Amino acid sequence: MRRRGRVIGLWLLLLATIGALGTTLAGPTSTEFTVPGIESQQAQDLLERQLPESAGGTARLVVAAPAGQTLDAPAAQAALRDGLHRAAAIPGVVHVADPFESRTVSPDLRIAFADVQFAQPAHDVPQSAKDALVDAAGPLRDAGLQAEYGGTVMEPAIEVGGPAEVIGVVVAFVVLAVALGSLVAAGLPLLTAVVGVGIGVLGAQLLANVVEMTGTATVLALMIGLAVGIDYALFIIARHREQLADPDTDIEESAARATATAGSAVVFAGATVIIALAALAVTGIPFLTVMGLAAAATVLLAVLVAVTLVPALLGLLGERLRPRPRAAKPEKRSGTWSAAWARAVTRKPLVVLLVGVVGLLALALPARDLRLGLPGNASQPTASTQHKSYDLLSEGFGPGFNATLVAVVDAAGIPAERREPALAELHATLSADPGVAAVGRPVASADGSTVAVPVVPRTGPDDRETSELVDRLREHKAAVTANGGTLYVAGATAAAIDVSGKLADALPLFVGLIVVLALALLAVAFRSLLVPLKAVLGFLLSVAAALGITVWVFQDGHLNGLLDIPSAGPVTSFLPVLLIGVLFGLAMDYEVFLVSRMREHHQHTGDAAGAVTHGVAQSGRVVTAAALIMVAVFGGFVFNHDPIIKSIGFALAVGVFIDAFVVRMTLVPAAMALLGRRAWRLPRPLDRVIPDVDLEGASLPAPGPRPAPKPAEAERV
Known part of the structure; x- marks a missing residue:
């Protein structure tokens, strides 16, 4: 805080440097999800060695005549020959199949397809070649024929930054303004999150030159980095303003204490997210490992921003973040509604637990029929050429021609x-x-x-x-x-089946690792055995319920019109692993911020029952705001056109909502009320081994009186 100019300057310099390199030297991203060692990949490697002309990318041109007409008409045949001739002249094209010679014409002669084979793999085909291929169908359209494209070469790129994502950020700003009671304070978390996310995502684009990276990896880094970046800054700023409500509190002292308490919790919570995402490497699947590490690096940047850039900005803004005297009363009354909620939940904790657990298990029931796969052209937007080509092939030849x-x-x-x-x-x-x-x-x-x-x-x-x-x-x-x-x-269909099988085999190991990590980390954080056990059980309930709702929507086809889902199909094969890894870290965030305030009160008073109400009253508003921000950010990606991003955004938004409001804000206080003093007991052998990390700042010295400002400082204020 005392060197705020240097700290802010260093972060801006880093952002400018990485931003310039990441935009000018961005590496290529892939839409393929390959796994070495699976049978379909072994076959692909063999074809690349022995039959390279069959291993290159393929674009499938699907042509349809208007109703009542056929493709064997002279005008249609001339247009088809002209279009195929133009496609064959595109650089990189090694073969174009004539539908009438290869017999890829429907029995009623109304629909046909021609495969355009490229020499290079699909992800290496330049955009100029794709654009030329679309232009090659000009004569077909001029003749009144419908021309659509499918195949590996024409898979759409992942795009972000649409209106839905922007709306999610706007909702997050509104929540921040209400939670913090200040537009200036509300803008800080968004500003710092943009710095961290900008460095992380642009850095990932730069690394794509040396590491094979999917477009989904960069979007996931953006999605998670933005959400945690806002939340982590919110936790520190909210603690700072809570302390500044006392007019005798010094700005520098408050910023230091906010970073020592809420900042310590941010470091610990961020570490759990980073470990969970990095643990995706244990699946042994390269694209998932890169995806997890890219997101973990962005979360690490969010933590570093929160404990360095945020305190520097707190010093820069100084007294402007102090609540006004007339606004001090609401600040002191903060948590009134959350205290009432805590009292209501702990009045009959056993009933609350039973109702909550049964309800979450009911939501999880559809997950029993979970089927994994990779979305194809049927999952693309109905207005896209990929979806239209899928429908035409199914109409003319049967659905199996889309699964060759x-x-x-x-x-x-x-x-x-x-x-x-x-x-x-x-x-x-x-x-x-x-x-x-x-x-x-x-x-x-x-x-x-x-x-x-x-x-x-x-x-x-x-x-x-x-x-x-x-x-x-x-x-x-x-x-x-x-x-x-x-x-x-x-083939693409066999590859999707193989990837899904590989991920399904890795899932039990990953879940087991996450559970062990959660127990160990929370045992260190709270010096307790029952608190970690309760947290892990709640996390598993959240994952099961979120997965059940995701299956109900995406696989069973409910709410398709509302969420603009073109067709029902298997759940994205790596979604369960991602959901478990990401939700674990975020669930532990809320657990740490909620229960740490309970433990802080219990350490000071020894009152176990009062600690539950006090913890929810002090953290309820901030945890609620943080969860709403997460839901808004993730929910914005639900309306992305890419089916993978859409399903990931939906699962994370639902998972965070359930975990924050049902598990952490409802079931956790009820369970803590039932456990009473037993929640904070730790066997003596473990007590000697487990370090005391003091997340609550119990060892901090008492705050001193606010120093009188010097004349020059008072004038600046």
């Missing part, structure tokens, strides 16, 4: 004279499966050692029957192995 699989055979170990009979046998086996609609023409490498066979299911990419088909097709490996070869089942 690829049977990849490594035939290097099969004797040359036996390759053709072995492949013919496999072709017949694949065609005989009742779930297969068609088996395409095999494509072989120059030496015949690698063969790719397209397989079209009868059902769509999100159907359970398609997952079962992939499992059945993989059962035919033994026959190919007996001939000396290796069979892989690949």
